[in-house]
Structures are given as structure tokens and as C-alpha cells.
Amino acid sequence: MGVKIGNGERSRPAISIFGLSKTYASGLQALKDIDLEIRRGEIFALLGPNGAGKTTLIGIVCGLVNPSRGKVLVDGHDIVSEYREARSLVGLVPQELTTEAFETVWDTVNFSRGLFGRPPDPGHVERVLRELSLWDKRDERIMALSGGMKRRVMIAKALAHEPRILFLDEPTAGVDVELRREMWGTVRRLRESGVTIILTTHYIEEAEEMADRIGVINRGELVLVEEKRELMRKLGRKKLTLQLAERLHEIPPALTGYRLELSEDGRELVYTYETQTGRAGIAALLADLNAAGIRFEDLQTEQSTLEEIFVGLVKGER
Amino acid sequence: MNLYAIRAIYKFEMARTFRTLLQSVVSPVVSTSLYFVVFGAAIGSRITDVDGVPYGAFIVPGLVMLSLLTQSISNASFGIFFPKFTGTIYEVLSAPVSWLEVVIGYVGAAATKSVGLGLIILATSSLFVPLRVEHPLWMLSFLLLTAVTFCLFGFVLGIWAENFEKLQLVPFLIVTPLVFLGGSFYSIEMLPPFWQTASLFNPVVYLISAFRWSFYGSSDVSVSVSVAMTLVFLSACLLAVRWIFKTGYHLRT
Ligand SMILES: Nc1ncnc2c1ncn2[C@@H]1O[C@H](COP(=O)(O)OP(=O)(O)OP(=O)(O)O)[C@@H](O)[C@H]1O
Ligand SMILES: [Mg+2]
Numbered sequence: 001m002g003v004k005i006g007n008g009e010r011s012r013p014a015i016s017i018f019g020l021s022k023t024y025a026s027g028l029q030a031l032k033d034i035d036l037e038i039r040r041g042e043i044f045a046l047l048g049p050n051g052a053g054k055t056t057l058i059g060i061v062c063g064l065v066n067p068s069r070g071k072v073l074v075d076g077h078d079i080v081s082e083y084r085e086a087r088s089l090v091g092l093v094p095q096e097l098t099t100e101a102f103e104t105v106w107d108t109v110n111f112s113r114g115l116f117g118r119p120p121d122p123g124h125v126e127r128v129l130r131e132l133s134l135w136d137k138r139d140e141r142i143m144a145l146s147g148g149m150k151r152r153v154m155i156a157k158a159l160a161h162e163p164r165i166l167f168l169d170e171p172t173a174g175v176d177v178e179l180r181r182e183m184w185g186t187v188r189r190l191r192e193s194g195v196t197i198i199l200t201t202h203y204i205e206e207a208e209e210m211a212d213r214i215g216v217i218n219r220g221e222l223v224l225v226e227e228k229r230e231l232m233r234k235l236g237r238k239k240l241t242l243q244l245a246e247r248l249h250e251i252p253p254a255l256t257g258y259r260l261e262l263s264e265d266g267r268e269l270v271y272t273y274e275t276q277t278g279r280a281g282i283a284a285l286l287a288d289l290n291a292a293g294i295r296f297e298d299l300q301t302e303q304s305t306l307e308e309i310f311v312g313l314v315k316g317e318r
Numbered sequence: 319m320n321l322y323a324i325r326a327i328y329k330f331e332m333a334r335t336f337r338t339l340l341q342s343v344v345s346p347v348v349s350t351s352l353y354f355v356v357f358g359a360a361i362g363s364r365i366t367d368v369d370g371v372p373y374g375a376f377i378v379p380g381l382v383m384l385s386l387l388t389q390s391i392s393n394a395s396f397g398i399f400f401p402k403f404t405g406t407i408y409e410v411l412s413a414p415v416s417w418l419e420v421v422i423g424y425v426g427a428a429a430t431k432s433v434g435l436g437l438i439i440l441a442t443s444s445l446f447v448p449l450r451v452e453h454p455l456w457m458l459s460f461l462l463l464t465a466v467t468f469c470l471f472g473f474v475l476g477i478w479a480e481n482f483e484k485l486q487l488v489p490f491l492i493v494t495p496l497v498f499l500g501g502s503f504y505s506i507e508m509l510p511p512f513w514q515t516a517s518l519f520n521p522v523v524y525l526i527s528a529f530r531w532s533f534y535g536s537s538d539v540s541v542s543v544s545v546a547m548t549l550v551f552l553s554a555c556l557l558a559v560r561w562i563f564k565t566g567y568h569l570r571t
Contacts, residue, residue, distance in 0.1 A: 024571060059571070062412040066570050084320075087414040098405035102337055103330075114326030115413045157409065 012076055013037045014165050014196040015061060020070030022056050022220075030056040032220040034070070038165075038198060043191055045211035045228075046200045047310055053220045054200040055095055058167050062092045074165065088116055091163030093154050095170045095200075101143040105134055108142060109156045116161030128159045131186055148175050155186070166190065168199040172206060184210055204310055208232075216313055223313060238303050240271040240282060242289075242296040252292045258285055269296070323415045327423025331397055335431045342431065343438060346385050350439045353381055354446045357503055368505045371534050374447040379530040380502025381443065386436045386461065387468050387497055387522070391489050394428035394472030399485055402477065402569070411570065417563030421556075425469045432465035450533065457532035464525055467548055470555035477559075477568050496522045506538040521547060 015038040022031040030053045038044050046054050059065035061072055061079060072079045074086035100108055109125050129135045132152040137145060142153055151171065158166060168187070172180045180203075187210060191197055201207055207214055208228070215225045224231075247266040258281075261270045273281050289296070335342060354374065362373040369376075401407040410420060443449060451457050479485040500522030506514050517523050518539070528544035531537035537544075562569065 062408075064408055064411050064570055066566050084414040084416075087412060090412070092408070092412050094405075094408050096405055098408065100406060103333070107330075107333070111326050111330050112409060114322040114329075115409060115415065117320040117322050117414055119322060 012040065013073075014040045014042075014075060015198075016073040017057075017061075018071045020057070020060065020072060021068050022053075022060060022065065023068045030220050031060075034217075034220075034222050036215065036222060036225065038196060039213070041191065041194055041196055042212040043187065043197045043199065043210050045207035045214045046198060046217060047202075047204070047207055047214060048200075048217035051219075052217045054217055055169055056220075057217070058092070058094075058169050058198070058200070062090060062167060063087060084117075088161070089164045091158035091161065091166045093151075093158045093166070093168045093171055095173070097147065097150050097154065099142045099150050099153055102141055104139050104141055105129070105145070105153055105156070106138040108153065109160045112157040113160035116163075118161045124162065125160060128156050131189070132156050133182070148179050151175060152179075152183075155183075159190075163195065165196045166198070168197065170200055170202065172201065172203060180206070216310060218313075232303070237272055237274060238301055240273070240285075240299060240301050242269040242271070243267065243298040244269060245295040245297050248294065252294070254292050255285075255288055258288075269294075320415050320419050323413060324419050324423045324426070327410070327420065328427045331424060331427030332430065334397070335393075335427070342435070346389070346435050346439055347442050350381055350385070350442045351446075353377070354443070358446060361503075368508070369534070369536050371536075372447065375449060376505075376530075376534075377503050378440070378443045378447065378449060379533050380500070380526050382436050382439050382461075383464065383500070383522070383526045383529050384497050384502050385439055386432055386464055387493060387525075388489060389435050390428060390432040390465050390468035391472035391475065391493060393431055394425055394469035395476035395479065395485055395489075396472075397424050397428055397476065398473055399476035399479055407569070417560050420563070421470070421473065421559050425466065425473050428469040428472065429462070429465040432469060433461055436461050436465065452535045453532040457529070460525075460529045460532055463545070463548055463552070464529070467552040467555065470552060470559065474555055474558045474562070477562055480568065496520055499523075500526050501538065502526055521551065524548075 015036075017034055017036040020031055020034040020036075021029070023029045034057065046057070048054050056065055060067045061074065063079065063083060075089055077086040077089075079086045103111070106125070106129075109129065110120065110122075113120070113125065126135065129138055132155055134149070134152055134156055137149060142150060145153065151174070155168075155171065171187075172183055175183065184206070187197055187199070199206075199210070211228050213225065214228050214231055216223045244267050248262060248269065249266060251260050251262055251269075259272045261272075262268070263270070271282075271285060357377055358374040365373045367373060367376070398407075401410070440449070475488055476485065479488075499517065500520055501517065506517050506523065506527075509517065524539050524544035524547050527538040528541045531541050561567070
């Protein structure tokens with residue numbers, strides 16, 4: 001296989017996963033025949049309920065979990081036979097907060113860099129620590145830091161060797177709102193510098209805010225992989241709420257073809273529609289309302305969030 | 319070779335050693351002194367000399383080996399058990415390092431500490447008894463070889479053990495008896511015939527005997543057999559570590 005420069009280089013996926021399965025020693029099948037391709041330079045959000053298999057999937061790619069079946073390539077390198085090439089490209093921030101206690105922040109981040117085979121570069125380590133607002137804490141022992149700070153130390157460790165691919169397993173669990181926003185900023189800047197990012201999260205808001213593509217995993221199966229926008233468009237429902245000029249007692253028979261709901265007090269009419277059906281539906285509805293002599297004073301639309309989409313998906317699967 | 323990784327692990331482990339330097343140095347010095355008081359003074363007053371060596375001086379090589387073995391095993395096993403226990407091992411497992419690089423880092427650091435300890439004990443001993451070393455190069459080589467071998471064994475033990483009990487069980491149930499029955503404080507020839515034969519199945523006898531030979535030029539068993547046996551054990555431990563990292567035994571799930 002020759003090294004293709006230009007197009008081929010750019011289009012080679014960051015990670016390719018083929019037929020990946022994992023059965024733990026307990027007999028539990030945590031992953032079932034997963035096929036997945038992570039594109040270079042994207043932010044991919046992996047969503048799924050507790051125990052879905054997200055951490056297992058990440059563990060396999062990073063060398064912490066033995067796959068039972070299947071194959072994983074990182075930038076074209078097999079994670080088993082070419083583990084050196086594969087692993088030196090990857091940085092991992094695991095879900096659990098596991099840090100040294102007695103080491104200083106500075107030492108532990110430099111340790112990580114060395115471990116991944118990179119020559120010392122105090123300048124780079126300084127940049128990482130500054131980016132994560134850890135520079136002032138560099139001489140502190142890790143055990144003296146707060147939980148959120150420890151989380152950032154783990155991110156700093158993962159970035160110490162300048163990885164091209166970064167796994168963030170619930171990076172913002174237990175992190176306050178302000179810090180979460182800061183982290184999102186960091187992740188975006190990383191993406192701008194060309195780093196591919198795979199993150200898992202239970203905060204749908206986070207995926208909605210950050211991700212280019214979203215994968216939903218449930219009980220070890222990849223239920224769906226979709227562009228975020230596409231997903232929202234396809235599965236997203238919109239709600240049109242009409243504030244009526246006059247109280248309505250019931251929905252007129254002429255309008256029963258629409259998915260309409262009347263509020264208790266009869267002052268609000270709510271129309272739910274798939275975004276795909278689009279505006280044609282609204283135009284027709286408004287015309288029919290007019291014909292029925294129903295007038296309204298105001299209207300607003302709302303788009304359903306990823307959370308609603310996601311809950312719907314997982315429920316359907318169960 | 320990922321030399322930066324080896325250096326990182328080695329440095330990290332040495333830093334851990336230096337954080338606990340006081341107890342690492344003080345406890346062997348104190349226990350060695352105690353041995354001298356108990357064995358050297360109390361028993362030594364009854365046994366004047368063994369093979370022409372004053373009893374106090376005779377027990378020095380055995381004492382050094384005793385500490386070397388137990389310290390090597392406990393240092394190295396703890397060095398790998400602890401990150402496994404706390405979970406920080408994830409980083410080493412996800413790093414682009416080969417099993418050999420990991421081993422050189424961890425075992426190298428543990429062995430460095432052990433050899434340092436052995437030398438400290440020797441120095442302490444020389445305060446109590448006049449020491450004579452007939453083959454200093456051999457003495458140092460034995461020190462190094464034994465330290466490396468048993469650090470490797472400790473490393474395997476640390477990976478194998480899933481909990482603190484198991485971590486302590488093997489040294490307590492197997493290593494300590496072997497070491498105490500290994501002729502640290504007596505010459506095999508001082509035992510009844512049955513126990514003399516039984517002792518020949520104790521690998522520690524060979525280690526201590528050969529080590530003593532480097533001091534006083536006389537040995538219960540053949541020195542080359544001792545070296546060969548140690549090398550075989552060392553290779554077995556290396557193979558075990560290689561297998562562990564290949565299969566992920568007790569490391570990966
Ligand atoms: N070492 C293990 N041995 C046996 N079963 C395991 C092991 N690790 C995970 N599992 C099981 O595999 C399944 C998937 O776990 P995993 O940690 O990958 O889920 P997850 O999607 O990351 O969940 P969460 O959102 O809670 O982090 C779960 O049922 C879990 O109990
Ligand atoms: Mg998880």
C-alpha cells in the first residue's frame with residue numbers, strides 16, 4: 001500500500017472499525033458487531049444510556065480492552081499489529097478520575113509526554129497547561145486539586161504528546177457549567193487545529209452544541225450514526241403553537257386531519273409536525289384555519305432537542 | 319525502542335522511591351542492626367566461626383540476600399500493583415510501548431533501589447564486623463542479578479495479584495520460609511543429613527551460597543549451578559511478563 005498524498009491522505013478515516021464485538025469474561029456481550037468510521041477532523045459524539053458499551057468501545061481502540069472479534073484501524077494502522085503507530089496518534093481521557101496523588105501537575109504531564117515517546121518540550125506542556133487554566137497549579141500535588149481540576153489534569157495528560165485523535169469519555173461529568181463551557185472552547189480549538197475528537201456524554205446539550213456527527217449506541221449495538229444536522233432534521237419534530245384570539249371548545253371536524261392539540265383553557269392550539277413535511281403542511285393548516293374562521297394573535301415554533309430524539313430512539317429499542 | 323517511555327517510567331518510579339527515602343533506608347538499617355544484635359552477638363558468642371569465617375561476618379552475605387530478595391519482590395510488586403489498583407495503569411496500557419520497555423522501566427527502577435539497599439546493608443554491617451570481599455566484581459554481579467531477577471518476579475506477582483492479600487500471601491507463605499531456610503544464618507553442613515538434602519531443593523540456598531562465595535571464597539554448592547539457576551528463573555519471569563502483555567492477563571479486560 002503506497003502512501004497517498006493529498007486526496008487519499010485527507011480522506012483516509014481517522015478510525016475504522018469493522019465487525020467489532022466484545023464479550024466480557026462474565027459472558028456479557030458489551031458490543032455487537034460494530035462497524036463505524038470516524039472521519040478525520042470531526043467531532044463525533046457517542047451517546048447511549050449507562051452500560052450501552054461506550055467505554056468498552058473506546059477501551060478497545062485505546063488498548064485497554066481486548067476485542068473478542070473484529071478489527072480496528074487508527075489512521076490505517078491496525079491497533080494490534082501496528083500498535084505503536086496507532087497508539088502514538090491517540091490521546092485518551094478516561095471516564096474515571098484516576099490520577100497520581102503525590103506527583104505535581106507539571107511532572108505528571110511531562111511523564112505522559114515521555115511515555116508516548118515524545119522528546120521533552122516544556123513549551124508545549126506550558127501551552128497545554130495554560131489552555132486548561134492549570135498553569136498556576138503546575139507545582140501543586142495532584143491530590144491537592146479539586147475534582148474539576150483533576151479532570152483537567154487528565155485532559156492535559158492526554159494532550160501532552162500532541163495526539164491527532166482524542167477520546168474524551170464523559171469529559172464534563174461532574175464539572176460545573178462555567179468549566180464545561182471552557183472545555184467546549186478547548187475542544188473546539190483542538191478541532192480547529194485538526195484534531196479528531198470522539199466524545200461520550202450524557203449531556204445531550206453537549207452533543208448538540210459540539211458534535212458534527214452523532215452515534216447512538218444501545219445495549220452494544222450501534223443504533224444510528226448520522227450528521228447532527230441531518231438527525232435533527234430527520235427525526236426532529238417541530239411544534240407550532242398558536243395563541244387563539246377566541247377561546248375554542250373543540251377542534252373543528254374540518255381540521256381533524258392535522259395533528260392538533262387544544263389546551264385546557266382553549267386558548268392555545270398546538271400543531272406537531274415532522275420537519276421533513278416542512279412548510280407545505282403549515283401553509284395548508286393556516287389556510288384551513290382561516291376557512292374555519294379561527295383567528296390567532298400570535299404564534300411560535302419550537303424544535304425538539306436531541307435529548308427528546310435520543311430518548312425516543314432508545315425507548316423504541318427496548 | 320521507545321527510550322523516552324523507559325526514561326519516563328524509570329524517573330517516575332525513582333521519584334516514588336525518593337519520596338519515601340527515609341523509610342526505605344532507615345528500616346533496612348535498623349533491621350540489619352537488630353539481626354546483628356540477635357544473631358551476631360547472642361548466637362555468635364556460642365558459634366565461634368563457620369568454615370574459618372567469624373560467625374558475625376559469615377551471616378553478612380545471607381543478611382544482604384535476605385533483604386535483597388524481600389525488598390526486590392515487595393518494591394517491584396507494589397510498583398505495578400498500585401497503578402493497577404488505582405487505575406492509573408490505563409495510561410501505560412494505552413501508550414505506544416512494548417512489554418520490554420515497560421519492564422525495563424519498572425523493574426529497572428525497583429532493581430536500582432534494591433541494589434542501593436544491598437549496599438547500604440553492607441555498609442551497615444561493616445560497622446559491626448570486619449568485612450572481606452574476595453571477588454568484588456562477582457559480588458556486585460550477584461547483587462545485580464539477584465535484584466533484577468526478583469524484581470521481575472515481584473513484577474509478575476504484582477500483576478497476578480488482584481488484591482492486597484494475594485500481594486502479601488506469596489512473599490509471606492513462600493518467599494520468607496525459603497529465605498529463612500536458605501542458609502542465611504548457618505552453613506548447610508551444620509544441618510542433619512536429611513535437611514541437607516532437602517535444602518538442595520531450595521533455590522535460595524544457591525543464591526546465598528554463591529553470594530557468600532564472592533565474599534569468603536567457599537560455598538556449599540557450585541557457584542556456576544547457582545548462576546545458571548538464577549538465569550533460568552530470570553528467563554522464566556521474562557517469558558511470563560511477555561505472555562502477560564501479549565494476552566493482557568490481569569491487565570486488560
Ligand atoms: N470489566 C468488565 N467485566 C464485565 N463486564 C463489564 C466490564 N466492563 C464493563 N462491563 C459491562 O459491559 C457493559 C458496557 O459497559 P460500558 O462501560 O462500556 O458502558 P458505557 O456505555 O460506558 O456506560 P456509562 O454511560 O455508564 O459509562 C455494561 O453492561 C457493563 O456492566
Ligand atoms: Mg462509560
